Amino acid sequence: MRRLRTSQIETKLRELVAKGALSLGPVTFALEQGPAGVEVLLAKLEGSRSKRFAFHCQANWTSKSLAEAAQQLRKKHGPKVLPLLITPYLSERALAKLAEQKISALDLCGNGLLVAPPNLLILRSGAKDTTRSASLPIYDASNVSTLVPRVLFSEHAFPTATAMLEACHARMMPLEHKPLPLTLPTVSKALRELDEELITGRRGRKRYLRDPARLLEHLQRSFRLPPAQPVQFKTTLCVQEIWATLHDLRPGSRFVVTGRGSAVNYVGLAGPERLQLYVSDLVNVQQALEAKPTQAFPNLELTQTDDEAPYFDVREQGGVLWSSPLQCYLELTRIGSDPREQDVAERLRAKLVDGADSGQE
Secondary structure, X not given: OOOOOHXXXXXXXXXXXXXXXXXXXXXXXXXXXXXXXXXEEEEEEOOOOOEEEEEEEOOOOOHHHHHHHXXXXXXXXXXXXXXXXXXXXXXXXXXXHHHHHOOEEEEOOOOEEEEEOOOEEEEEOOOOOOOOHHHOHHHOOOOHHHHHHHHOOOOOEEOOHHHHHHHHHHHOOOOOOOOOOOOHHHHHHHHHHHHHOOOEEEEOOEEEEOOHHHHHHHHHHHOOOOOOOOEEEXXXXXXXXXXXXXXXXXXXXXXXXXXXXXHHHHOOOOOOOOEEEEEOOHHHHHHHOOOEEOOOOOOEEEEEOOOOHHHOOOEEEOOEEEOOHHHHHHHHHHHOOOHHHHHHHHHHHHHHHHHHHHOOO
C-alpha cells in the first residue's frame, strides 16, 4: 500500500465510520453536522456526554505542523468543537508528543489520543502501521539502498542523483578489490520512493530533505542489529595499539565502533567497559590483535557484519573510527532499556532532526 494522499485518508475515514469500524477503546465515532453546518466527528463514550471534534486529515506531520493545525482548527471553529487530527499512522513517539501538547489525533490503524475537558483523556497505541513505508528496502539496515536516506542526515540537498551517489560513495568504507555496491539505478529508485513518501521534495533535478522527523521514524521502526552474535575477547594490547593494528589491516578489513559504543563521542553517555567493534572479518581481526575468546573480564567485543550501513559515514577522531550519529541513535533506541540511554537518544534525535531542518529548502 502506497502512502495515502489527504483525500484518500478522508475517504478511508468515512468508510471506517460508516462501517462502525472506527473506535478508540470504549469510544465510538459518528459523523454529523455541527455548529454553522460544519461536519464534525462525534466521539461517543458510554455513560458520558458526547464530544464534537472538528477534524483535519493530512498524510504526514511534524511536531510543529501538528501544533499549527490544531491551532488553526481552534481558531476556525471556536470553543464549541475540539480539534482532532487524522493521519495514516501515529507512532508511540508521536502520541507522546501529542499528549505533551494536549492535542487529539487518530490514525487509520487504531492508535490515537483523545483530550477533552474537563476530564476525558483516552490513549491507545501499539497497532502496527498498515502502510508500506516501514517495509521498504530503503529503510532496512541490511539493504544497500538504505544509504540513500541515511546520507540525507549529513547533506540535506543534492543537485542531481549522481551527486547523491558520489556523496554516498565518499562516505562508504571500501574493501580491497571489491567495487562499491551502490549504483546510480539504485539511488534513482530510492529517490523515487522517497518522493512518493513525501520524505524528499524536488525543484527541477534538485532533491532536498522535506520531512526529517518522519524519515528518522521510518528508519527507527525498520532498524535491526546485525544478526551475528557478538564474541568477547581478551587482548594485551592497549587501546592505542589496537587502533594502530586495525589501521594496518586496511583496506582488506573494515571496522568501526558500534553505535552504542559511540554514544560517548556524541552525547557523553558512559561507554561499555570493553571496546565494541563491528568488523568485516572477525578471524583476521582476532589474529591481528592476538585476542583470545573469554567470558572472564573481556576488554574487546567483535561483531562480524558485511552490511554497508554500520560502516557508512563513520567519523574519525585521533585514529578512532566512530559510528555515525544516526547509527548511534538507531542503536540506542533499539537496545537501550536504561532510562539514561533513552534520554540521550532523545537528545541525539533532536540534533539530527534540528540539523536536517536547518538545511531544508
